[in-house]
Amino acid sequence: MGRVKVLVVEDDASVADGIIDGLADAAFDVHHSSTGSAALADFETFAPDLVLLDLGLPDMDGTDVCRAIRKNSSVPIIVVSARGDEIDRVVSLEMGADDYVVKPFGMRELVARIRAVARRTAPSDLPAGGAERSYGPLSIDTRTQRVSLNGTDIHLTPTEFELLVYLTEDPGAVCRRSDILNDVWDTNWFGTTKTLDAHVAAIRKKLGSPGWIESVRGVGFRFGQPA
Ligand code: CA
Numbered sequence: 001m002g003r004v005k006v007l008v009v010e011d012d013a014s015v016a017d018g019i020i021d022g023l024a025d026a027a028f029d030v031h032h033s034s035t036g037s038a039a040l041a042d043f044e045t046f047a048p049d050l051v052l053l054d055l056g057l058p059d060m061d062g063t064d065v066c067r068a069i070r071k072n073s074s075v076p077i078i079v080v081s082a083r084g085d086e087i088d089r090v091v092s093l094e095m096g097a098d099d100y101v102v103k104p105f106g107m108r109e110l111v112a113r114i115r116a117v118a119r120r121t122a123p124s125d126l127p128a129g130g131a132e133r134s135y136g137p138l139s140i141d142t143r144t145q146r147v148s149l150n151g152t153d154i155h156l157t158p159t160e161f162e163l164l165v166y167l168t169e170d171p172g173a174v175c176r177r178s179d180i181l182n183d184v185w186d187t188n189w190f191g192t193t194k195t196l197d198a199h200v201a202a203i204r205k206k207l208g209s210p211g212w213i214e215s216v217r218g219v220g221f222r223f224g225q226p227a
Helices: 013-025 036-046 062-072 086-094 107-121 158-167 177-185 192-207
Strands: 005-009 029-033 050-054 077-081 099-102 132-135 138-141 146-149 152-154 174-176 213-216 220-223
Touching (some): 005 036, 013 029, 013 107, 029 036, 036 050, 050 062, 062 086, 077 107, 086 192, 099 107, 107 158, 107 177, 158 192, 158 220, 177 192, 177 220, 192 213
Parallel strands (some): 005 029, 005 050, 050 077, 077 099
Antiparallel strands (some): 146 152, 174 220, 213 220
């Protein structure tokens, strides 16, 4: 695999410069867009492997940029925001973002998160062959990364997909939060646990029932067919 191409969407020049330098030092191929509309145009021409998206843009809200990208692409998106509040985080993740970082953040943390997201969304990450699994009406194909319910395709983001695959490895078994974060997010950063909850909520919604993923209070989650 060549250098990972990262589209940095950030209107604040000083913040953007710091991020661009840091990512270039970490051997990423970086392109910078300073508005939402430029980001959508650059997305087509630069064809990034990952998007780092500021929420506060001059011409449009970052969540709308996220939504627009998600219409046609499952490219990983990490939202960067000065707004640390819970609503933004949940809205971003519901819009299809894969992770969320709050300013100010360290370059080391950002690079680690980008690597983790890029790693888990790389196709080579998934086992080849014998890839179809079925759980009643739910079917998951890890080779084509397709999920269907009662024969209808369900669109999941790459992170939602990997989380669902992880939870369905051993139906009925309890998956501990810390294990999920280590394996799916490659991290045990405090705060990512909210990200986990948002992704579980998004999957439940897309599967049309909370019963597929049962919360085990204080421990984690358990996959099973809804009663
Ligand atoms: Ca901004």
